């Protein structure tokens with residue numbers, strides 16, 4: 001048994017399960033593990049120097065012959081980074097968060113000429129229409145429950161709206177998905193698969209510090225909030241996004257004090273860097289999603305891919321038994 005969708009056909013992968021191209025949360029090891037298990041691994045490229053994009057892709061290629069992607073956050077991607085990724089020509093050229101004036105069509109055309117498929121993430125219908133018109137091959141609809149940078153509309157609402165708006169372009173649902181019920185539900189919403197971030201952070205292959213991963217496992221899903229504070233500290237102006245982040249000591253110290261955050265931003269950014277070095281989940285930037293409430297263990301990425309697909313297969317098969325021609329007695 002297998003779930004075959006327009007995504008699995010287009011990308012020639014086994015399972016409609018994609019790893020989000022998380023800037024801070026992916027590594028060639030994680031990407032290759034997801035791709036080897038039959039999903040699509042995507043390496044985060046945000047903030048990496050152009051030459052590093054090439055070496056990351058080379059390392060992924062040395063670990064797997066299966067398709068993979070590399071992601072750029074367009075609002076912060078320099079012309080040199082874009083050029084470097086076009087040269088790398090990953091099987092999937094993954095993009096998100098462009099500025100309104102960024103002309104996507106020439107970029108997507110060049111990615112196509114290099115032999116890549118283009119997968120673009122959106123947080124609303126207008127952005128989805130823009131990406132479809134520019135020639136994206138796959139559009140990711142990311143809801144507000146997701147980890148990291150998100151907008152304000154939920155996955156349950158956004159996914160079918162994007163599916164309708166961009167048909168026949170295949171759509172992936174992202175935000176709040178960690179298991180087979182999430183995949184089965186996404187398929188019912190009209191998506192061709194799912195993209196998961198938080199679930200793959202809680203894996204041995206993720207480069208996150210151990211205490212950050214444990215915070216996901218310990219989370220009941222109610223401990224995140226949307227904030228601008230850490231972006232102000234890092235000097236990042238995300239177009240239209242809020243950061244979904246764990247409400248830890250760092251957040252508690254600065255919530256509601258945005259003016260002071262601007263003044264002390266160098267010290268706060270240094271505290272965040274130090275927290276990574278010291279494996280300190282209370283003072284680090286822990287962008288994870290509400291779906292942490294469904295994650296109970298750190299598990300190998302390959303097991304997650306296979307289990308999510310198998311659970312969804314099972315659910316789609318058994319739940320069809322709910323449909324009956326018998327009227328209630």
Ligand SMILES: Cc1cc2nc3c(=O)[nH]c(=O)nc-3n(C[C@H](O)[C@H](O)[C@H](O)COP(=O)(O)O)c2cc1C
Pocket residue numbers: 019020021022023024025044045046071072073095096121142145146147148149174175176177195196197198199287288289290291
């Ligand atoms: C720590 C972290 C970093 C992320 N970085 C990026 C990124 O650089 N580019 C991107 O397109 N998406 C990024 N995302 C978003 C993910 O690709 C994905 O859309 C999101 O995690 C889905 O929601 P989930 O966490 O509920 O699975 C990031 C998410 C997290 C949790």
